Amino acid sequence: MRGRLRLLVLILILAVVLYPLIWMVGTSVKSPEEIASNIGLFPESFTPGNFTSGWQKFDVNFGRFFLNSAMVSGLTVIGNTVSCLLAAYAFGRLRFRLRKFWFSIMIATLLLPGHVLIIPQYILFRNLGWVGGDWPYLPLLVPQFLATEAFFVFLMVQFMRGIPRELDEAAKIDGASPYSIFQHVILPLSRPALVTTAIFSFIWTWNDFFRQLVFLSELDDYTAPVALTLFIDSTSESSVGPMFAMSLLSLVPVFLFFVAFQRMLVEGINTSGLKG
Amino acid sequence: MVRTAQSRIKPAGPDPAHRQGPGLRRRRHSENLSGYAFLSPWLVGLLAITAIPMLLSLYLSFTDYDVLTPLSEANWVGWDNYRQMFTADPTYWHAVRVTLTFALVAVPLKLAAALAVALLLNRAMRGIGVFRGLFYLPSLLGGSVALAIVWVSMFNRDGAFNSFLALFGIEGAPWVNDPRWALETLMLLAIWQFGAPMVIFLAGLKQVPTELYEAASVDGAGRWRQFRNVTLPMLSPVIFFNLVLETINGFQGFTSAFVLSNGTGGPVDSTLMYTLNLYIKGFVELDMGYASAMAWVFLLAIGLITMVLFRTGRFWVHYSDAEEH
Numbered sequence: 007m008r009g010r011l012r013l014l015v016l017i018l019i020l021a022v023v024l025y026p027l028i029w030m031v032g033t034s035v036k037s038p039e040e041i042a043s044n045i046g047l048f049p050e051s052f053t054p055g056n057f058t059s060g061w062q063k064f065d066v067n068f069g070r071f072f073l074n075s076a077m078v079s080g081l082t083v084i085g086n087t088v089s090c091l092l093a094a095y096a097f098g099r100l101r102f103r104l105r106k107f108w109f110s111i112m113i114a115t116l117l118l119p120g121h122v123l124i125i126p127q128y129i130l131f132r133n134l135g136w137v138g139g140d141w142p143y144l145p146l147l148v149p150q151f152l153a154t155e156a157f158f159v160f161l162m163v164q165f166m167r168g169i170p171r172e173l174d175e176a177a178k179i180d181g182a183s184p185y186s187i188f189q190h191v192i193l194p195l196s197r198p199a200l201v202t203t204a205i206f207s208f209i210w211t212w213n214d215f216f217r218q219l220v221f222l223s224e225l226d227d228y229t230a231p232v233a234l235t236l237f238i239d240s241t242s243e244s245s246v247g248p249m250f251a252m253s254l255l256s257l258v259p260v261f262l263f264f265v266a267f268q269r270m271l272v273e274g275i276n277t278s279g280l281k282g
Numbered sequence: 283m284v285r286t287a288q289s290r291i292k293p294a295g296p297d298p299a300h301r302q303g304p305g306l307r308r309r310r311h312s313e314n315l316s317g318y319a320f321l322s323p324w325l326v327g328l329l330a331i332t333a334i335p336m337l338l339s340l341y342l343s344f345t346d347y348d349v350l351t352p353l354s355e356a357n358w359v360g361w362d363n364y365r366q367m368f369t370a371d372p373t374y375w376h377a378v379r380v381t382l383t384f385a386l387v388a389v390p391l392k393l394a395a396a397l398a399v400a401l402l403l404n405r406a407m408r409g410i411g412v413f414r415g416l417f418y419l420p421s422l423l424g425g426s427v428a429l430a431i432v433w434v435s436m437f438n439r440d441g442a443f444n445s446f447l448a449l450f451g452i453e454g455a456p457w458v459n460d461p462r463w464a465l466e467t468l469m470l471l472a473i474w475q476f477g478a479p480m481v482i483f484l485a486g487l488k489q490v491p492t493e494l495y496e497a498a499s500v501d502g503a504g505r506w507r508q509f510r511n512v513t514l515p516m517l518s519p520v521i522f523f524n525l526v527l528e529t530i531n532g533f534q535g536f537t538s539a540f541v542l543s544n545g546t547g548g549p550v551d552s553t554l555m556y557t558l559n560l561y562i563k564g565f566v567e568l569d570m571g572y573a574s575a576m577a578w579v580f581l582l583a584i585g586l587i588t589m590v591l592f593r594t595g596r597f598w599v600h601y602s603d604a605e606e607h
Binding site (some may be wrong): 013020027033077089092098101102111112119120121123124127128129133148153171183189212213215230232234238250260263265271272276 | 314321411413436474539540588
């Protein structure tokens with residue numbers, strides 16, 4: 007009896023939690039009249055037109071925005087995994103002078119709010135001609151190739167600490183250099199941490215808004231989140247459906263990642279205390 | 283698996299067993315070199331993306347600068363920005379109040395929701411993985427612009443929430459357009475994302491030894507006393523960890539406030555979060571000097587709050603490892 011009650015309560019909470027998501031899906035296929043009149047979750051008539059009109063709502067179509075987002079997120083994934091892995095190997099497995107000092111600096115940057123650095127970074131990148139330059143994504147991407155996401159460095163250091171040291175020692179006795187130990191021992195064994203980093207990198211960058219808002223100024227260059235804010239300017243009755251349709255589409259990649267890697271994501275935050 | 287932030291944050295040091303003997307000098311030298319080789323991208327990033335910008339920002343905070351002119355024309359104004367911020371800018375203090383209110387209400391409620399659901403889920407039962415995953419889903423989606431848009435529509439005058447209230451004959455407010463309620467809708471959006479701390483709580487609950495509950499129930503402790511005297515103290519390091527993390531995140535809320543107010547902090551500045559105010563000052567009004575000063579005060583305030591949390595943590599965070607060993 008107790009178990010049933012518990013299950014019932016859980017299902018009720020889950021219904022409340024999932025309601026906004028289901029409502030979003032329903033609304034994205036409702037006609038403007040239905041959005042105003044039908045308060046139910048599901049549409050009486052299925053209106054896929056919201057997707058086509060939303061796609062073409064602005065001078066540049068949403069395909070471009072999604073491509074931009076995919077490119078920024080994809081390159082960020084590469085930058086983060088590679089650069090954070092290198093730093094983590096140094097911190098986790100090598101002995102060099104001032105290592106403890108640098109490690110404590112890295113921990114300090116872990117809690118540094120990004121909003122604090124955005125203004126001077128903007129000024130510096132602008133002076134370098136990167137903001138609104140030939141390729142306006144440099145300010146978004148260059149930091150990601152320099153291991154500035156301390157969370158991932160930390161996550162991988164933690165992971166590498168779990169790899170038995172005997173493996174390094176054995177390789178050392180065989181005369182392996184730190185580079186070949188990295189290549190043949192640590193890199194292959196770090197795959198789970200790399201995958202976790204890649205997934206979180208992708209999702210965070212895909213959802214990121216603040217930096218993209220600050221650094222992207224041309225409509226052509228907009229990523230999906232920045233483009234979505236254009237809908238807010240025009241909240242007439244007729245644009246709600248298209249706005250929901252594009253919002254829904256923009257969440258699809260994150261949702262697919264969630265479905266594919268659910269276990270890994272949940273365990274990822276467990277081992278590292280990462281925020282979703 | 284989840285230990286405390288403190289126990290985990292320590293350098294991944296060479297353990298004493300591996301200290302080098304005298305014959306390993308050459309190897310140590312080569313590790314020095316390769317250590318710095320592997321560290322070099324991070325070091326460049328630290329210097330160029332973090333340290334130099336921080337110093338530049340500190341300098342700018344004492345200037346009047348509009349970004350459109352060369353950096354050399356930044357006008358030194360001494361403490362003027364700080365003076366204005368603390369004594370002559372009511373909007374600034376309003377934003378501070380909004381942010382504090384947001385964090386003080388949303389963070390405890392979010393943690394309470396996370397803990398409550400984690401306790402409900404902390405039983406061996408079928409489908410627990412599905413529940414855990416679905417409760418976690420909002421944490422992945424909730425920070426996005428798309429979800430903020432949905433949320434705002436839901437709490438519009440004719441949004442889903444009011445339709446729901448209408449079923450009971452209640453006439454709702456135009457929540458997101460009402461300065462009395464707009465911030466509350468954003469708090470609700472933050473609380474809705476309780477899944478991430480919940481997952482951490484769940485892992486913490488798994489670490490509580492069952493013997494303790496057995497012993498407590500032998501001593502005649504009921505469910506509530508077991509919760510108060512076993513679960514809470516044993517879980518306190520995890521609670522502390524979540525509290526620090528969520529507080530720091532809570533102060534940085536930007537996206538949802540931006541979407542609700544279309545970047546203005548409205549209605550009537552009711553959602554003017556600190557970071558949104560900073561964005562407006564820096565990137566809309568182009569008052570980069572003033573915005574830099576705001577950023578530095580923000581950094582110091584967050585540092586101070588984190589320190590206070592750590593200080594108070596000593597009184598209520600119970601580290602069982604420390605006592606047993």
